[in-house]
Amino acid sequence: MRVYVNDLTTGELVARELETHEYPSQITVFCDRCGDEVTGDYVVSEHMTSPERLEVARAHLRGEGWVCDKTGDYCPDCKTKVGHRG
Ligand SMILES: [Zn+2]
Numbered sequence: 001m002r003v004y005v006n007d008l009t010t011g012e013l014v015a016r017e018l019e020t021h022e023y024p025s026q027i028t029v030f031c032d033r034c035g036d037e038v039t040g041d042y043v044v045s046e047h048m049t050s051p052e053r054l055e056v057a058r059a060h061l062r063g064e065g066w067v068c069d070k071t072g073d074y075c076p077d078c079k080t081k082v083g084h085r086g
Contacts, residue, residue: 006040006060021046027057032072033081038064 003024007014018024023046028039038061044053058068065076 003043004041005043009063011060011064016043018043019045025053027053029054029057029061029066029068029073031066031075031078033074033078036075036077038066038075 001018001023002015003018004013005016005024006012022043024041025044026039027042027044028037030037038057040057040060042053042056042060044056048056058066058073061073062068065079067074067079
């Protein structure tokens with residue numbers, strides 16, 4: 001199956017041929033401070049747990065300036081206001 005998903009490095013939509021264990025999934029990440037949400041289509045594997053699937057989306061958002069770690073998910077506007085360094 002061929003699908004269009006956000007490329008993890010460029011963020012642009014790219015065509016991808018899926019393996020049999022893979023499927024496209026719409027994943028939403030919320031900013032823990034302002035509630036801003038970003039939804040994207042990502043390729044996940046049926047072998048992944050749900051935290052691992054969320055991590056796929058978070059990895060993409062880190063490239064967009066988000067801070068996503070064990071303290072929570074923060075959009076580019078909020079990450080500086082919650083005392084994150086770097
Ligand atoms: Zn925010």
